Every structure is written in structure tokens, then in C-alpha cells.
Amino acid sequence: MHMRVAIVYNEPSPSRYDTSGETKAVLGVLDAVAAVQRALLELGYDIIRLPLTPSLEQARVKLRSLDVNLVFNLFEGFCGYPETEALVPEALSELGIPFTGCPGTVLDSALDKVRVKVILQAAGIPTPDFQLLNPQTLHLFQLDYPCIVKPRGEDASHGINETSVVDNPARLAKQVQLVADSYGGGALVEEFIDGREFNATVLGNSQAIVLPVSEIV
Known part of the structure; x- marks a missing residue:
């Protein structure tokens, strides 16, 4: 009997990302689904695809209906609502269905860039100095330029x-205001480090396996 694997992902839909020019990034999940499906079929697995669309309760109903050995989790949250990313692993954990990727608690933590930086600092891992600012607290800015401004929770x-x-202060104020208007919440402002960017993928539970490092270019 072949193992049945469900590829669960968020169905791209209109969202606030459209007006931010980020539609291409949202649609990228479909490329990932196709690549994973090809690889799993080549390995002999039976595959079903399960796209999820808002609402939360409908998504939970679909997940409860699964009759599979494993879920390959590519769900990134409903479009425009990244805080829903943990929905799938949390539901699958309750149902006792094995799944790939991080548990919901880790996804929740990783989504908060300020929380991640605090965790890194506590572990002794260097990370650029930062402040959490909004348009009303810009007068508290005390970092060295140049800085990079990011949404806290995207x-x-x-x-x-x-x-x-x-x-400079004018560009800082403009970017912090843009983040507040487009994404809500505070803006993470970090001292900017010019350099290369890498991805390091780690697999495993009790014993970790680090895959070859890839560079984002």
C-alpha cells in the first residue's frame, strides 16, 4: 500500500499584498506545490492537493476530513493574514496527523521579527541594534544610519x-509611516548591514540535519 501524502497550501486570493506589488511572492506557493508534487510522485507516493481559503472553520473541516499518512505543509497563512500561518500545524497536531515543517508555536514566534531578535540576543547570537518605532515615537530614534525599516509581523x-x-530622518519618517499605513503595527528599524543573504535549512526533530546552504541573489 502506497503512502498517501496531502500537500496543504494557501490558495492565492486577492489581498492587501496586491496593492503592495507583492503578488508574485504570493503566487510563488503554486510553484512550490508543483515542484513538491513532482518529486513525491517520482518517489511513488499517492498525492492529493488541498488548497485552503478563508475561513478558519472551513479550513479546519477540510483538515479533519483528511485520510492520509502525512501532510506536506506549504500553508503560509491566508493571503494578507500571515498570523494564520500556524493554523495548519496546530490543527494537525490536535488531529494526530504527522506533518512536515515547524510546529505552530515556532511559526508564531518566527513571524514576530522583534521576538526573534530578542531570542537571538539571549542566545548570544549577534544581531544588528534595533528599535520598534511608529509615527508617534520617531522622536525616540537613537540608531546610526543607514537603517532598514521592516514590518514587525509580516x-x-x-x-x-x-x-x-x-x-536620514525624512526617509526614516516616510518609511515608518508607509509600514504603519500598509501593514499596521510598529516598524522594526535596524542598523543596516550590507552583505550577502543565505538560507540554512534544518531537518529533523531529536537529531538535526543541516542541508546545503543556499544564497539569495
Whole structure:
């Protein structure tokens, strides 16, 4: 009997990311789904695809209906609502269905860039000096320019583009206001470090396996 694997992902839908010019990033999940499906079929697994669309309760009903051995989790949250990213692993944990990727608690923590920086600092891992600012607290700014301004709670690089690096008070104020208007909440302002960017993928539970490091270019 072949193992049945469900590929669970968020169905791209209109969201506030459309007006931010980030539609391409949202649609990227479909490329990932296709690539994972090809690989799993080549390995002999039976595959079903399960796209999820808002609402939360409908998503939970679909997950409860699954009759599979494993879920390959590519769900990144409903479009425009990254805080829902933990929905799938939390539901699957309750149902006792094995799944790939991080548990919901880790996804929740990773979504908060300020929380991640505090965790890194506590572990002794260097990270640029930062402040959490909004348009009303700009007068408290005390970092050294240049700085990079990011939404505090968006997934990956949403809200980060060529205007995110600022080198004077006027540009800082404009970018913090843009983050507040577009994404809500505070803006994470960090001292900017010019350099290369890498991804390091770690697999495993009790014993970790680090895959080859890839560079974002």
C-alpha cells in the first residue's frame, strides 16, 4: 500500500499584498506545490492537493476530513493574514496527523521579527541594534544610519524593498509611516548591514540535519 501524502497550501486570493506589488511572492506557493508534487510522485507516493481559503472553520473541516499518512505543509497563512500561518500545524497536531515543517508555536514566534531578535540576543547570537518605532515615537530614534525599516509581523520579505534602507530622518519618517499605513503595527528599524543573504535549512526533530546552504541573489 502506497503512502498517501496531502500537500496543504494557501490558495492565492486577492489581498492587501496586491496593492503592495507583492503578488508574485504570493503566487510563488503554486510553484512550490508543483515542484513538491513532482518529486513525491517520482518517489511513488499517492498525492492529493488541498488548497485552503478563508475561513478558519472551513479550513479546519477540510483538515479533519483528511485520510492520509502525512501532510506536506506549504500553508503560509491566508493571503494578507500571515498570523494564520500556524493554523495548519496546530490543527494537525490536535488531529494526530504527522506533518512536515515547524510546529505552530515556532511559526508564531518566527513571524514576530522583534521576538526573534530578542531570542537571538539571549542566545548570544549577534544581531544588528534595533528599535520598534511608529509615527508617534520617531522622536525616540537613537540608531546610526543607514537603517532598514521592516514590518514587525509580516512573513519573509513582505514589506521590504529598495526604499526600505534609509539614511536620514525624512526617509526614516516616510518609511515608518508607509509600514504603519500598509501593514499596521510598529516598524522594526535596524542598523543596516550590507552583505550577502543565505538560507540554512534544518531537518529533523531529536537529531538535526543541516542541508546545503543556499544564497539569495
